Amino acid sequence: MPRPADWIERLEAVLTTLEIAYAKAYEDAAGAGAHAGYASEILDLTRVLAELLPNEPEALALAALVRFAEARRPARQDDHGAMVPLSEQDPARWRPTLIDAGEGYLQSALKLAPAGPRALQAAIHGTWCARKSLATPPPWREVLALYDQLLGFRDDVVVRLNRAVAVSEVVGAQAALNEVEALPMENLQCFLPFQVLLADLLRRLGRIPEAGAAYDAALSLNPTLAEKIWLERRKSSLSVG
Numbered sequence: 001m002p003r004p005a006d007w008i009e010r011l012e013a014v015l016t017t018l019e020i021a022y023a024k025a026y027e028d029a030a031g032a033g034a035h036a037g038y039a040s041e042i043l044d045l046t047r048v049l050a051e052l053l054p055n056e057p058e059a060l061a062l063a064a065l066v067r068f069a070e071a072r073r074p075a076r077q078d079d080h081g082a083m084v085p086l087s088e089q090d091p092a093r094w095r096p097t098l099i100d101a102g103e104g105y106l107q108s109a110l111k112l113a114p115a116g117p118r119a120l121q122a123a124i125h126g127t128w129c130a131r132k133s134l135a136t137p138p139p140w141r142e143v144l145a146l147y148d149q150l151l152g153f154r155d156d157v158v159v160r161l162n163r164a165v166a167v168s169e170v171v172g173a174q175a176a177l178n179e180v181e182a183l184p185m186e187n188l189q190c191f192l193p194f195q196v197l198l199a200d201l202l203r204r205l206g207r208i209p210e211a212g213a214a215y216d217a218a219l220s221l222n223p224t225l226a227e228k229i230w231l232e233r234r235k236s237s238l239s240v241g
Contacts, residue, residue, distance in 0.1 A: 014049070015062055015118070018042055022066055027224055039073075042066055050105060060109035061118035067102030068125035071095040082229040087138040087169075091131050099129045117153035120146055140169040157183060161193050173204040192221045196231070208238050 025038035046063035053059045075093035078084050106122045109115075115123060124146045127139050147163035160183055168176035180198060188194045199214035215235035223231060 011053075011056065011059070015058055018045060018049075018062060019118075022069075026069055039070055043070060054108070055112060057109040057112040058116050058118045060105045060112070061116065061122045064102040064105035064109065064122040065118060065125055067098045067105065068122060068129045071098035071102065071129060077226050080229065081226055082233060083224075083226040084230075086128060088134075091129075091133055091136075094129065099126075102126060102129065115149070117150060120150045120153065124150075138169070140166050144170050157188065157191070158193070161197055164197060168201060168204070173201045177201045177205065189217070190221065192218055192223055192227075195221060196227075199231075199234070203234070203238065212238055 021038050022042045025042065043066055046059075046066050049059050050063040071094045072086070072089060074095065075089035075091075076084055102122070103126060106119065106126055109119050109122070124143055127142050127146065131139065144163065144166035147159065147166055150159055151163070161180065164176040164179050167179060177198075180194070180201065183194075195214050195218035199211050199218055202208075202211035202214055212235060215231055215238075219228065219231050219235070
């Protein structure tokens with residue numbers, strides 16, 4: 001039986017609220033900040049929601065997404081407290097129990113309906129979590145294809161920037177920079193992910209002074225401690241290469 005429109009709206013509001021809360025927990029790789037407790041709470045809440053609504057694919061997909069993301073937490077920092085980019089994380093340190101649970105939720109969601117926005121996001125996380133070791137090449141082409149699908153649901157700056165990371169690996173840094181520079185620049189200068197990606201692309205293109213300025217801009221935007229250490233490390237490497 002189709003759900004009433006107001007019921008669908010209420011469910012979407014609940015899922016969006018959980019997404020926003022989890023994003024705060026995910027920012028804190030060390031799990032030591034003010035929002036650290038959100039991660040375990042949202043694992044529980046999404047489990048309960050999936051049990052109560054086993055026929056709602058987006059609820060199942062959110063449960064999958066959170067588990068895939070939390071599975072990687074042990075590998076998100078190095079021994080010096082610096083952030084470790086996803087492509088450089090050692091899959092041996094990920095939590096297989098959470099990955100298996102996430103895959104179960106995702107497959108249940110996909111059996112109910114074609115992939116919606118959260119199912120596609122979960123699939124992106126799941127594609128990474130299928131990597132077994134650092135010897136396995138990063139799945140950039142698969143990730144890019146999933147972001148292309150996600151754009152059909154969520155064509156926003158965050159999706160565009162994440163997609164540009166994949167473009168840089170599949171097509172090249174200049175192609176990614178072209179896409180980034182085509183985005184509406186209003187407020188982007190104060191958006192940390194934009195400055196981080198811009199700095200990396202400029203670094204890869206050998207535009208060192210501009211990359212240094214972008215790293216400085218990123219560092220001025222109050223990154224987490226793990227991000228700060230990583231950004232400072234990357235900036236200091238500019239004068240070495």
